[in-house]
Amino acid sequence: METCFLENDVRILYVTANSFPAGVLAAHQKLHALIPYSAQRRYFGLSRPENAGTIVYRAAAEELKPSEAEELGLQTLILKKGKYISTIIKNYHEDVSAIEKAFSILLKTSHLDRQGYCVEWYLNDKDVQCMVRLTE
Secondary structure, three states: OEEEEEOOOOOEEEOOOOOOOOOHHHHHHHHHHHHHOOOOOEEEEEEEOOOOEEEEEEEEEOOOOOHHHHHHOOEEEEEEEEEEEEEEEHHHHHHHHHHHHHHHOOOOOOOOOOOOOOOEEEOOOOEEEEEEEOOO
């Protein structure tokens, strides 16, 4: 585990999975059908307990222009800047369960932002950085 900093807030647009974890892949597929891959854009997966403790998962992408979400019919949220505890999983496709295992460890950290998300930042097509925001 390491500490990393998100220097600026990131406005993202997203597709909400219809269930977790079963609906995660379908949410990413829907997102990528609307927003083809671009090296200029960052891609994320966000999850946290909502609705009486049920985990809500959002497949997300960085918004590149202010009207983009509206044009695509998607909702937006702000991924807050700040300090995050994180770990990078190499070749996550070889063992997708490694993401869940990483968050199990990260969530044991003290001083977590209870309003924050478990963030999967897809660095490329092989590696993902798992992150949880810390309180300031």
